[in-house]
Amino acid sequence: MRTPALTFTVYDKAYQRRGPIRGLVKADVSFRWNQAGSATFDVRSTDRRIPDLRTPGCRVVVEYWADRDAPTPTLSMSGMVGVEKGSPRTGQQTAITFTLQDDWVEVFQGLIGWVRPDKAIDKQGDDEDSYWESEGPAETVAKALIAANATRAGLTLTVPASSGRGSSIAVQIRFQPLVDELFPAVDEAGIGLQVLQQGASRTLLTQVRTTYPEVLTDATGEVVEGEYMLSAPTATRVVAGANGAKDKRVFRRYVDTAREAQWGIRREEFIDVSSGEYSLRTFEVAVLAAMMARLRETGPTSGCNAKLQQSRRLVIGDRISLGTQVQIQLGDGPIVTDIVREIRVSTDDAGLVVQPLVGLWDESGDKKLWDLIAAGNKRARTQEVW
Secondary structure (H helix, E strand, C coil): CCCCEEEEEEECCCCCEEEEEECCCEEEEEEEEECEEEEEEECCCCCCCHHHHCCCCEEEEEECCCCCCCCCEEEEEEEEEEEEEEECCCCCCCCEEEEEEEEHHHHCCCCCCCCCCCCCCHHHCCHCCEEEEEEHHHHHHHHHHHHCCCCHHHHHHHHHCCCCCCCCCEEEEECCEHHHHHHCHHCCCCCCEEEECCEEEEEEEEECCCEEEEECCCCCCCEEEEEEEECCCCCEEEEECCCHHHHHCCCCECCCCCHHHCCCCCEEEEEECCCCCCHHHCCCCCCHHHHHHHHCCCCCCEEEEHHHHHHHHEEEEECCCCCCCEECCCCCCCCCEEEEEEEEEECCCEEEEEEEEEECCCHHHHHHHHHHHHHHHHHHHHHHHH
């Protein structure tokens, strides 16, 4: 028997398999790159898995198969059932709606980075170790931080050894959610991180960004809707003011020489990073991370939001998937490079629809609201740290 293109398999909170959902009515799934995915699915009230789905901690693995005969799925997501909604009627068969909470949320938004993850909570305030900090390849830094805190918290998570992939990043953290300090640095380093259930456990998966070699256009039909934006940088140099009063205050500077050479400008910004006492090692890493973060925020932008559709040459799973860097041209506009950050898969009585999205395209008002709240919370936490 051929495997359906979109499958939902139910597990209990101990990661033990209960069985597939066979009474699926419709589903809307968004697989995302370096973000939490989402899945909402309607199940007939008579399906055998309904009692399992209603059990606290119930888990679901969602898989999309571009090639139904392939040995492994093209896209996968796993997580806990977070919401159930329905309007049942006595004597009538109805559909119950369930919403999945991606495992990405529990690790990256639900874990905070301790200063000393291997020590007790009352051993975190040593001035010599006021931040957990690390600098090196993005995969190595991310896995070290995640593994230490996942072990501390007792999460079911396997973190494979690092292969040293991704460009170098600097991270310093003090009781912030991991997402606050790992992103967008990890993303810009060309690395994608996913948490996925595999068997009776979960694994931190690392993907490396790929590149699609051909230009996608609206003329050839792969781009069905989109817009682009280009903007110049607002700063090329950052000066950081740290501890000390008057002539005793310590300053550091970071210059993006490549940006200055490309744009022919020299623009400075000042940031205040004064805080408590640091060891020399902690201070240098913390200030460097702050200056690099500010340069990322003030850099030139070149990107687009575009909806794609599959064609003979553009097939999900064949040279293009989540994290693929693509070139988009709308009409006679410039060729703009961006990343496939989301692939939506939906199914109902009309059939299966697959749509890749380039850039940060999202029409969900709820997601926009949560993004604003998350950004505000991050700013508040950052002020408390600095």
